[in-house]
Amino acid sequence: xxxxxxxxxxxxxxxxxxxxxxxxxxxxxxxxxxxxxxxxxxxxxxxxxxxxxxxxxxxxxxxxxxxxxxxxxxxxxxxxxxxxxxxxxxxxxxxxxxxxxxxxxxxxxxxxxxxxxxxxxxxxxxxxxxxxxxxxxxxxxxxxxxxxxxxxxxxxxxxxxxxxxxxxxxxxxxxxxxxxxxxxxxxxxxxxxxxxxxxxxxxxxxxxxxxxxxxx
Amino acid sequence: xxxxxxxxxxxxxxxxxxxxxxxxxxxxxxxxxxxxxxxxxxxxxxxxxxxxxxxxxxxxxxxxxxxxxxxxxxxxxxxxxxxxxxxxxxxxxxxxxxxxxxxxxxxxxxxxxxxxxxxxxxxxxxxxxxxxxxxxxxxxxxxxxxxxxxxxxxxxxxxxxxxxxxxxxxxxxxxxxxxxxxxxxxxxxxxxxxxxxxxxxxxxxxxxxxxxxxxx
DNA sequence: TTGTTTCAAACAAACGTTTAATTAATTCAA
DNA sequence: TTGAATTAATTAAACGTTTGTTTGAAACAA
Numbered sequence: 001x002x003x004x005x006x007x008x009x010x011x012x013x014x015x016x017x018x019x020x021x022x023x024x025x026x027x028x029x030x031x032x033x034x035x036x037x038x039x040x041x042x043x044x045x046x047x048x049x050x051x052x053x054x055x056x057x058x059x060x061x062x063x064x065x066x067x068x069x070x071x072x073x074x075x076x077x078x079x080x081x082x083x084x085x086x087x088x089x090x091x092x093x094x095x096x097x098x099x100x101x102x103x104x105x106x107x108x109x110x111x112x113x114x115x116x117x118x119x120x121x122x123x124x125x126x127x128x129x130x131x132x133x134x135x136x137x138x139x140x141x142x143x144x145x146x147x148x149x150x151x152x153x154x155x156x157x158x159x160x161x162x163x164x165x166x167x168x169x170x171x172x173x174x175x176x177x178x179x180x181x182x183x184x185x186x187x188x189x190x191x192x193x194x195x196x197x198x199x200x201x202x203x204x205x206x207x208x209x210x211x212x213x214x215x216x
Numbered sequence: 217x218x219x220x221x222x223x224x225x226x227x228x229x230x231x232x233x234x235x236x237x238x239x240x241x242x243x244x245x246x247x248x249x250x251x252x253x254x255x256x257x258x259x260x261x262x263x264x265x266x267x268x269x270x271x272x273x274x275x276x277x278x279x280x281x282x283x284x285x286x287x288x289x290x291x292x293x294x295x296x297x298x299x300x301x302x303x304x305x306x307x308x309x310x311x312x313x314x315x316x317x318x319x320x321x322x323x324x325x326x327x328x329x330x331x332x333x334x335x336x337x338x339x340x341x342x343x344x345x346x347x348x349x350x351x352x353x354x355x356x357x358x359x360x361x362x363x364x365x366x367x368x369x370x371x372x373x374x375x376x377x378x379x380x381x382x383x384x385x386x387x388x389x390x391x392x393x394x395x396x397x398x399x400x401x402x403x404x405x406x407x408x409x410x411x412x413x414x415x416x417x418x419x420x421x422x423x424x425x426x427x428x429x430x431x432x
Numbered sequence: 433t434t435g436t437t438t439c440a441a442a443c444a445a446a447c448g449t450t451t452a453a454t455t456a457a458t459t460c461a462a
Numbered sequence: 463t464t465g466a467a468t469t470a471a472t473t474a475a476a477c478g479t480t481t482g483t484t485t486g487a488a489a490c491a492a
Contacts, residue, residue, distance in 0.1 A: 033249035119247035167383030
C-alpha cells in the first residue's frame with residue numbers, strides 16, 4: 001500500500017509533468033477508465049509508448065498524479081488549527097476560505113479524487129484518498145470541539161458539520177454544467193474563475209456555519 | 217435526446233428487471249466503464265448475449281436503468297411544496313426527510329447518478345440528470361423564497377442553501393467506506409441500514425437549516 | 433563509447449456486439 | 463385437445479475494435 005502523504009520529493013522533467021497535467025484534466029473530465037492512453041498521448045502530443053516508459057503503467061500514472069498534486073494541498077489546515085492567535089470562529093472562517101480556495105483553484109484534481117471515492121476499484125488508491133479526508137475531518141473536528149468546550153460554540157455534530165462544509169462546496173464544484181444551471185444559468189459563466197461566485201460561496205458558508213455554531 | 221421524466225410505463229419481465237438491478241449495483245460500485253458486460257452477465261447469471269438482446273447496447277442499458285429507477289423517485293417534492301397545511305419551515309423539514317429517505321433507500325442509484333454527473337461522457341444522460349437536480353432545486357428554492365416573503369425566514373442564498381442540503385447528504389452517502397471512517401469507524405456499521413445514523417443525519421440537517429433560515 | 437529518449441509496430445487480452453443455430457413458448461386451425 | 467406453424471428466448475462461438483503494454487530499432491545525449 002502506497003502512501004503519498006509521506007512521499008519524498010521527486011525530480012520531474014517537463015515532459016513528465018506535462019503528461020501528468022494533461023492526464024489529470026482528461027481523467028477528471030472523462031473518467032479514468034473512460035480515457036485511453038492513446039487519447040492521452042494524442043492530447044499531450046507525445047508518443048504512446050512514453051506514458052509507460054515514464055510511469056510504468058496506467059495505474060501507476062494515476063498514483064503519480066495524486067502523489068504529485070497532493071503535495072500542494074497539505075498542511076494548511078493543521079496550521080490554522082494550531083494558530084493560537086485565532087479563536088474558534090476565526091479558525092472556522094479560515095478553514096472555509098482555505099477549502100474554497102483549494103477546490104476552486106484545483107477543480108480537476110478535486111474531481112479526480114471524488115471519482116475515485118465514488119467508484120471502488122483500485123483499493124489502495126481508494127483507501128489513501130479516504131485517509132486524506134478523514135485526517136482533514138479530524139482536524140476540523142478538533143477546532144469545533146475546542147469551540148464547544150470554550151462555550152463559544154453550541155453543541156453540534158462535529159463530523160456532520162464538516163460534511164456540511166465539504167458537501168456544500170462539492171455540490172457546486174463537482175459538475176460545472178450543473179453549477180451553471182443552478183446559479184441562474186447565465187451564459188459564459190465559469191464558476192471556477194468567477195470571483196463573484198467564489199465570494200458568494202464563502203459568504204454562504206460563513207452564514208451557515210456561524211448560525212449553526214454560535215451561541216445565539 | 218431522451219426524456220425519462222415523461223416516459224410511459226413499460227412492461228418488464230423478471231429477467232429484464234433482474235439484469236437492471238444487478239447492473240445498477242455493479243455500475244455504482246465499479247463505475248460504468250469499469251464493469252464489462254461479461255462481468256454483469258456472470259454476476260446476474262444470464263448469458264452474455266441477453267444484455268444486448270434485451271437492451272440493444274450497454275449505453276441503452278444505462279438509460280434503461282435510469283428510466284426504470286427514476287419513476288420511483290418523482291413527485292414527492294412538488295407535493296410538499298404545494299401542501300397548504302404546512303408553513304415554510306415544516307415544508308423544509310419534510311424536504312429534508314424526503315431527501316434523506318430517498319437517498320438512504322437507493323444508495324446505488326444515487327451513486328450512479330453522481331458518477332454520471334462527475335464524468336462528462338454520454339452527454340444526453342448528463343443533461344437529463346442535471347435537469348432532475350435543477351428541477352428539485354427550483355422547487356426547494358420556491359419554498360425558501362416563500363418563507364423569506366412571509367418573513368419567517370431570513371434572507372439567505374436559496375440555491376446555495378439547497379446545495380448545503382444535498383451536499384451534506386452526498387458527502388456521507390457517496391462513499392460507504394469514508395462514511396464509516398468519519399462516523400467513529402465502528403466495525404460492522406452500515407450507514408445505509410443503521411436507523412440511528414439516519415436519525416442523526418436528519419437531526420443535523422434540521423439543526424443546520426433551522427439556525428440558518430429562522431429569524432432569530 | 434555509454435546510457436537515455438523517442439518512435440512505429442506489434443502483442444495478447446478484453447471489450448461491445450453480432451451471428452447462426454437451438455430450445456422454449458405461443459398461436460391457432462383442425 | 464392436438465400438432466404443426468410461428469414467434470420468442472437462449473446459447474456458444476465468433477466478429478472486428480480497442481485496450482494496456484512491450485518490443486526493437488533509431489535518434490539523441492553524455
